[in-house]
Amino acid sequence: xxxxxxxxxxILWMVLFIAVPMLFILYYAVNVNGEWTLTKxxxxxxxxxxxxxLWLSVKMAFETTLICLVxxxxxxxILSNMNKTxxxxxxxxxxxxxxxxxxxxxxxxxxxxxxxxxxxxxxxNGTLTGTEASVLMVLVYNFIxxxxxxxxxxLSKLDxxxxxxxxxxxxxxxxxxxxxxxxxxxxxxxxxxxxxFIPAITAxxxxxxxxxxxxxxxxxxxxxxxKTLSGQGDFAVGSTLSLILLLxxxxxxxxxxHVDKDQQQGGQMW
Amino acid sequence: xxxxxxxxxxYVYLGLMILFLYLPILYLIVFSFNDFHTGRxxxxxxxGLWKGFSLQNYATLFxxxxxxxxxxxxxxxxxxxVVATIIGTAAAIGIYSMKKGPRNLVLNISQLPxxxxxxxxxxxxxxxxAFVNALLTRLSLKQVGDMTKLLIAHISFSIPYVIFSVMPxxxxxxDLLYEAAMDLGCSPMQALWKAVIPDILPGISSGxxxxxxxxxxxxxxxxxxxxxxxxLSVYIYSAARGARGVNPxxxxxxxxxxxxxxxxxxxxxxxxxxxxxxxxKKVKLKDKGGK
Numbered sequence: 001x002x003x004x005x006x007x008x009x010x011i012l013w014m015v016l017f018i019a020v021p022m023l024f025i026l027y028y029a030v031n032v033n034g035e036w037t038l039t040k041x042x043x044x045x046x047x048x049x050x051x052x053x054l055w056l057s058v059k060m061a062f063e064t065t066l067i068c069l070v071x072x073x074x075x076x077x078i079l080s081n082m083n084k085t086x087x088x089x090x091x092x093x094x095x096x097x098x099x100x101x102x103x104x105x106x107x108x109x110x111x112x113x114x115x116x117x118x119x120x121x122x123x124x125n126g127t128l129t130g131t132e133a134s135v136l137m138v139l140v141y142n143f144i145x146x147x148x149x150x151x152x153x154x155l156s157k158l159d160x161x162x163x164x165x166x167x168x169x170x171x172x173x174x175x176x177x178x179x180x181x182x183x184x185x186x187x188x189x190x191x192x193x194x195x196x197f198i199p200a201i202t203a204x205x206x207x208x209x210x211x212x213x214x215x216x217x218x219x220x221x222x223x224x225x226x227k228t229l230s231g232q233g234d235f236a237v238g239s240t241l242s243l244i245l246l247l248x249x250x251x252x253x254x255x256x257x258h259v260d261k262d263q264q265q266g267g268q269m270w
Numbered sequence: 271x272x273x274x275x276x277x278x279x280x281y282v283y284l285g286l287m288i289l290f291l292y293l294p295i296l297y298l299i300v301f302s303f304n305d306f307h308t309g310r311x312x313x314x315x316x317x318g319l320w321k322g323f324s325l326q327n328y329a330t331l332f333x334x335x336x337x338x339x340x341x342x343x344x345x346x347x348x349x350x351x352v353v354a355t356i357i358g359t360a361a362a363i364g365i366y367s368m369k370k371g372p373r374n375l376v377l378n379i380s381q382l383p384x385x386x387x388x389x390x391x392x393x394x395x396x397x398x399x400a401f402v403n404a405l406l407t408r409l410s411l412k413q414v415g416d417m418t419k420l421l422i423a424h425i426s427f428s429i430p431y432v433i434f435s436v437m438p439x440x441x442x443x444x445d446l447l448y449e450a451a452m453d454l455g456c457s458p459m460q461a462l463w464k465a466v467i468p469d470i471l472p473g474i475s476s477g478x479x480x481x482x483x484x485x486x487x488x489x490x491x492x493x494x495x496x497x498x499x500x501x502l503s504v505y506i507y508s509a510a511r512g513a514r515g516v517n518p519x520x521x522x523x524x525x526x527x528x529x530x531x532x533x534x535x536x537x538x539x540x541x542x543x544x545x546x547x548x549x550x551k552k553v554k555l556k557d558k559g560g561k
Contacts, residue, residue: 007364115318
């Protein structure tokens with residue numbers, strides 16, 4: 001028996017449950033109750049409200065990614081410069097919350113923003129949920145470990161002799177950071193951005209629990225289409241929306257790959 | 271002076287970020303000891319008003335829906351991670367011995383579920399099962415139930431993680447091992463079982479742990495796949511959106527075992543790494559002394 005046969009059960013599984021299901025997005029976008037039609041897809045595409053929601057989601061995902069990068073980079077940098085044992089322990093501390101059910105953690109933020117903080121600040125019957133700032137904050141909260149992790153991995157593998165060389169050649173620590181550390185950490189930045197941006201566009205739990213109905217994002221629109229529209233869900237609308245989403249994901253992946261490649265070929269960012 | 275200030279600023283920043291990350295978890299743990307009675311009814315909706323100490327939340331934690339959801343979560347995680355590990359390990363061995371072209375094709379498709387947003391994976395499974403169930407109804411056969419649907423979905427998104435943890439181990443392990451075992455009289459199956467599998471076991475076990483955590487952690491895919499009964503995270507989501515709220519004691523019973531497990535595993539790893547480093551240093555010193 002050849003060893004490659006061992007892959008056949010998996011290949012069958014993959015075709016049935018990974019490849020074929022992807023085709024269903026296309027199928028249901030143009031097939032409504034067994035009839036081939038483009039009317040539903042076209043109606044979905046020409047709905048300006050949905051494009052506004054997509055724009056808001058992309059904007060918020062972008063902001064989330066930016067805040068995660070700005071807050072997360074210093075953490076990864078500090079950790080990578082520490083004594084290895086301490087850094088190892090602290091990095092575990094930073095990644096533990098990632099393993100805790102994120103719906104439960106988001107629910108906790110809902111309680112904090114709805115009752116605890118308003119009480120603390122003396123707001124009467126007020127709530128801090130349903131604002132853009134609160135949705136952004138919880139998105140950042142959920143995704144920041146995914147930014148810190150690749151950054152920390154890249155920065156801690158950095159060749160320290162390069163820093164010494166820069167310093168020997170007369171660069172102060174700021175210049176060393178900007179011209180040596182930062183360019184060398186671009187692969188970490190790129191994978192951090194992809195690990196935050198794509199999940200952030202599709203997030204629907206956070207806006208549902210924190211947005212108070214006011215921050216309805218693209219993920220919620222898809223959830224609504226599949227779970228509630230016309231009782232059993234409207235697959236045609238949902239599939240069309242998902243196709244647009246996949247296109248966005250594809251474009252951002254291509255952009256990030258391009259940036260990464262430029263860097264690897266030795267192109268300079270600065 | 272300035273250097274010292276910068277250094278303490280660093281620690282303050284790390285401390286604040288750690289506080290930010292743990293605040294909601296600690297909040298739930300503190301309030302898990304709160305008394306939530308309003309008259310005779312218990313409502314978790316007002317999760318911010320301290321009314322007094324009580325252990326009631328722990329007593330009622332797993333009665334009713336939450337308990338069923340937890341049981342299903344553990345069941346799905348156990349079965350799906352074992353099945354995914356078996357299929358994934360066999361697949362990795364098979365893919366490894368393929369020619370370059372087909373190997374890259376299979377590996378690229380395997381990455382699909384890993385790069386696909388959860389939302390897309392979830393809805394594709396939802397549509398697949400809707401299609402299959404419609405077909406089964408037309409043939410007047412029994413429909414696919416939630417348990418089966420959840421299992422298939424969880425196994426599918428876990429297998430790639432197993433493959434990609436076993437693959438690097440296979441690359442490190444020598445192909446000669448398999449040949450040598452056969453030369454010594456093993457059948458191909460025996461060679462795999464006695465020589466290859468023990469050699470790649472660390473990769474298999476880390477793949478298993480990955481599959482287990484992916485399954486335990488999943489919300490989005492399970493949410494779209496299941497209709498009536500589902501896993502714990504789906505229960506939490508619907509309870510959080512409903513009027514009854516979520517029992518905060520859930521946070522404690524998830525968090526404490528998790529932290530213990532992660533700390534033990536990582537501290538052991540750190541200690542090993544340090545021992546290894548010290549040994550390396552000793553070897554280097556010896557080398558120097560010898561010269």
